[in-house]
Every structure is written in C-alpha cells, then in structure tokens.
Amino acid sequence: MPLRNETVLTIVFVAMLLLGCNAAEKLTSDQTVNSNADTAKANTPASVPNDDGTIPSGTGVEKEKPTAGKANVQGKAFFNDKGAADVEVKLCKTFNQFGGGCTxxxxxxxxxxxxxxVIKNVPPDLYEGLTVRVFNTPFYVFATSGVIAAAKYNIESDKTYFAPDSHLFKNDLKVTSPKAGSKVAPENIELKWDAYPEAAYYKVSIHADTTTGAETPYDYMAKRVDDPMVALDKPLKPGAYLPKVEAYNANDRRLAQSSNDLKFSVK
Structure with a gap:
C-alpha cells in the first residue's frame, strides 16, 4: 500500500488492484537512508496472525526492559534492506484505516x-495501529507481518512486544511518458520512466477507468521488465488509463512506486 496526515492512504497493492496510495506530493532528493548507518538485523516475525486478528509478537533481543506494569514495543524499519534512520513510529490505541487514522x-x-x-512504557492493552512514517513525508506504512491492512496488537504487561519489520518504499518514481493528462493514439504506446537508483527490475500495471470505456489490458498487470520502459504490443481501447510502475531491488524489496495522478487518455 502507506497514511497521510493521520489519514490512511493505502500504499500497498491488493493483488495488484490497488487504488493507489494518493501520494501526489513529490519526495525530495534528501529523503534517503543514511547508507553509512549500521544495518539492523531483522526480528524473527510470528508466522501468522492469531484467529482474533491480532499480530503475535515475534522474537528478538530486548534493548531495554519495560518498567514494571508497563510494556515496550520494539521493532525495525528498513529501506532497500538497510536500516532506515530517524523515522517516526507510532502506536495507536484506535485506528480507522478509511479515515481519521490514529485516535x-x-x-x-x-x-x-x-x-x-523502542516505544517505551506502554500501558498493556489492545492497540489497533502501528505505523512507520516514510522518512519526512506525510505517508506511512503499517507494521503488519504480511497482512495488507491495519492490524491489532495485544501488548502485555512486563513484556517487550517484537513488532514485524517494516520495509519502507517511496512514491517518487517518475513516469515520463505518456504525460499525465495527455491524449495518445491507441497504437504503439510506450510507457517510460526514469531509471530508479539500485533498482534491479520493475513491475508495470495499467489500470483502466472502465467508466470511460477503457478496458484493462491484463497482459500488463504486474508485468516484470528490466528496462525503464515498456512498449505495448496491442492497442488500447479508447478511454482513460492509469499506469503504475514499481521498482524492486535484487532481493525483491519494493523501493518505490509511481504516484496515482498520472492518468492519460486514449483517443
């Protein structure tokens, strides 16, 4: 999916039918991980969510014992498989992923x-949100151990809860063609974007706005390509389309995705 100013803007694809993360803002060039920082080793996550939807604690080494009667929440955030320094993490008592965010x-x-x-001295209780901010942007990702929505966390007294690792990705991949708002001929369409630093490959999807008469080209749903362009081998039906491009590193970690304001039209 990623939250925007305490309002959820989902920043993960759901079987590649994601509505988008509403990441209209551009990330600036200084929104990078300190490559000289020590890389954190991942916690061992719990295998599956509990039947009640809570995410069980993983295992790890406590950095600090919780105060008596309280609990600590400990976890790690990564970008491009390196520790992501100085990012904000938030544990929320209640959470509405469709609006309102943390309350x-x-x-x-x-x-x-x-x-x-380490989030210290947390009162034991059931919490509905654990989010990690994507550097200094208004977007967040959930710490959900493989489930793609907000989750619940049962925080117990006198224990450290080991949260699932959070893998951040940015929303600054720049699509250069077709331009947003442009109108193009149905044949020989080329989707191009700027090569992303340290990307090993890309996944490309083209979503159709069916209310405009457009039809989804299913050959281009999470299509893997190595170069920063793809030439469509079939014409598109007239209507509006939204391209989505994601960059991945060699370990299949998503690094970035394009924004969702790139709709173009086919004549």
Missing amino acids: GETFTAKTDAAGEY
Missing part, C-alpha cells in the same frame, strides 16, 4: 541509526 492514546518513537526503535 485515542498514541505513543511515538524514532528509529536509531540502524533503523531500530
């Missing part, structure tokens, strides 16, 4: 140089 009691922390964080 109720909220606890925050920031990651260290290795991407590790």
Whole structure:
C-alpha cells in the first residue's frame, strides 16, 4: 500500500488492484537512508496472525526492559534492506484505516541509526495501529507481518512486544511518458520512466477507468521488465488509463512506486 496526515492512504497493492496510495506530493532528493548507518538485523516475525486478528509478537533481543506494569514495543524499519534512520513510529490505541487514522492514546518513537526503535512504557492493552512514517513525508506504512491492512496488537504487561519489520518504499518514481493528462493514439504506446537508483527490475500495471470505456489490458498487470520502459504490443481501447510502475531491488524489496495522478487518455 502507506497514511497521510493521520489519514490512511493505502500504499500497498491488493493483488495488484490497488487504488493507489494518493501520494501526489513529490519526495525530495534528501529523503534517503543514511547508507553509512549500521544495518539492523531483522526480528524473527510470528508466522501468522492469531484467529482474533491480532499480530503475535515475534522474537528478538530486548534493548531495554519495560518498567514494571508497563510494556515496550520494539521493532525495525528498513529501506532497500538497510536500516532506515530517524523515522517516526507510532502506536495507536484506535485506528480507522478509511479515515481519521490514529485516535485515542498514541505513543511515538524514532528509529536509531540502524533503523531500530523502542516505544517505551506502554500501558498493556489492545492497540489497533502501528505505523512507520516514510522518512519526512506525510505517508506511512503499517507494521503488519504480511497482512495488507491495519492490524491489532495485544501488548502485555512486563513484556517487550517484537513488532514485524517494516520495509519502507517511496512514491517518487517518475513516469515520463505518456504525460499525465495527455491524449495518445491507441497504437504503439510506450510507457517510460526514469531509471530508479539500485533498482534491479520493475513491475508495470495499467489500470483502466472502465467508466470511460477503457478496458484493462491484463497482459500488463504486474508485468516484470528490466528496462525503464515498456512498449505495448496491442492497442488500447479508447478511454482513460492509469499506469503504475514499481521498482524492486535484487532481493525483491519494493523501493518505490509511481504516484496515482498520472492518468492519460486514449483517443
């Protein structure tokens, strides 16, 4: 999917039918991980969510014991398989992923140089949101151990809860053609974008706005390509289309995706 100013803007694809993360803002060039920072080793996550939808604690080494009667929440954030330093992490008592974001009691922390964080002295309770901010942007990702929505976390007294690792990705991949708002002929369409740093390959999807008469080209749903362009081998039906491009590193970690304001029209 990623949250925007406490409002959820989902920043993960759901079987590649994602509505988009509403990431209209451009990320600036200084929104990068300190490559000289120590890389945090991943926690061992719990295998599957519990039947009640809570995410069980993984295992790890406590950085600090919780205060008596309280709990700590400990986890790690990564970008491009390196620890993501100085990013905000938030634990929320209640959470609405469709609007409103965090409400109720909220606890925050920031990651260290290795991407590790500890949210200290948390009252034991059931919490509905654990989010990690995507650097200094207004977008967040969930710490959900493979499930693609907000989750619940049962925080127990006198224990450290080991949260699932969070793998950040940015929304700054730049599509250069077709231009947003442009009208193009149905044949020989080429989708092009700027090569993304350290990307090993890309996944390309073209979503049709069927209300305009457009038809989804299913050959281009999460299509893997190595170069920063793809030439469509079939014409598109007239209507409006939204391209989506994602960049991945050699370990299949998503690095970035294009924004969702790139709709173009076929004549």
